[in-house]
Amino acid sequence: MSHGFDTLQIHAGAQPDPATGARQTPIYQTTAYVFRDADHAAALFNLQEVGFIYSRLTNPTVAVLQERIATLEGGAGAVCCSSGHAAQIMALFPLMQPGCNIVASTRLYGGTVTQFSQTIKRFGWSATFVDFDDTDAVKAAIDENTRAVFCESVANPGGYITDLDAISAISNDAGVPLIVDNTSATPYLCRPFEHGASLVVHSTTKYLTGNGTVTGGVVVDSGTFDWSASDKFPSLSQPEPAYHGLKFHETFGPLAFTFHGIAVGLRDLGMTMNPQGAHYTLMGIETLSLRMQRHVENAQKVAAWLEADDRIESVTYAGLPSSPYYDRVEKICPKGAGGLFTFAVKGGYEACIKLVNALEIFSHVANLGDTRSLIIHSASTTHRQLSPEQQKAAGAEPNMVRVSIGIEDADDLIADLDQALTQATA
Structure with a gap:
């Protein structure tokens, strides 16, 4: 049974607490979770079973928020993190290697321009900035080392609206994902996946929370991009040494990017959203x-x-x-x-x-x-x-x-x- 947006923003991802019957999602203020036995622990660490290990990776309160935002965006899965800036790095992390680049819109939040033009150089990544109203320039900027195209749906600060259909057609032809920052629009006003985007990021600090209380970020995966179609994305398509040669895309299919974001991104970058912050954001999304x-x-x-x-x-x-x-x-x-x-x-x-x-x-x-x-x-x-x-x-x-x-x-x-x-x- 499908539900409307107003219903999903209140109910998606949440159930009454099985232990107490609490109707509102509890704040699970805990760092760790007791394993049933040694085999259960091993299965969790091997990614053979989904569950909770340590709150740097997953937390029940945060998990509800992830499912709610993914549902509202029409995505397969989501990974919450500590800020919108963290979400941008989390989105790029599985895609990039030293020498790779992204093609980004000139119409971006100033902090994003600085992150892309200065900070990511320290990872050996680079960004080419283009006026996204000039689609020929966007096409020309993409080369064999491009791993993503990045824009804002409603650009900060001017409120400019990006022609997502035109840009996604270009990125899809090039075999790279379009990442859309949907912070200013929210999924209520714009659903980038319906216009061909592969990934969406938000600063949940802004409209999703809506009350100026907590910082947070999220990366939402459409689940539709074929990470194995080329050799451009080895983190997702090739064996992962840390998990005994597991191939994320082969194993997890539409949830490959989401699982990688948790099992590698949050594991090693540690840009975790805290459960109290997730609770405030869940409250905000209800309205x-x-x-x-x-x-x-x-x-x-x-x-x-x-x-x-x-x-x-x-x-x-x-x-x-x-x-x-x-x-x-x-x-x-x-x-x-x-x-x-x-x-x-x-x-x-x-x-x-x-x-x-x-x-x-x-x-x-x-x-x-x-x-x-x-x-x-x-x-x-x-x-x-x-x-x-x-x-x-x-x-x-x-x-x-x-x-x-x-x-x-x-x-x-x-x-x-x-x-x-x-x-x-x-």
């Missing part, structure tokens, strides 16, 4: 659809007001008919363009700083996807480490501020922006 509806409704109203205001140069919200990405909303995000966008203030950098300082309801924080409305001046904060060219490509120019529209009364948000703009542009 995901309700929150996203209000985020979209408010963002649409606020963006339209800003676009009509003489103190504003431009607004990037894809839900506005003036946006070059407006036509993609119905195809990629049919329930709305999300709650994230930027706008340019007349008066430039200095006016942006005054605006941020004058707001009262909006919180000036380095986060997004909260129930509260948030604002940040990306060029001086989240995208500060980028060059002016990179800032422009990412949509984080000095005269831009990024807003994450919350679920408050939209008229109150407009009034707060109005008074702050008056001070900023006086």
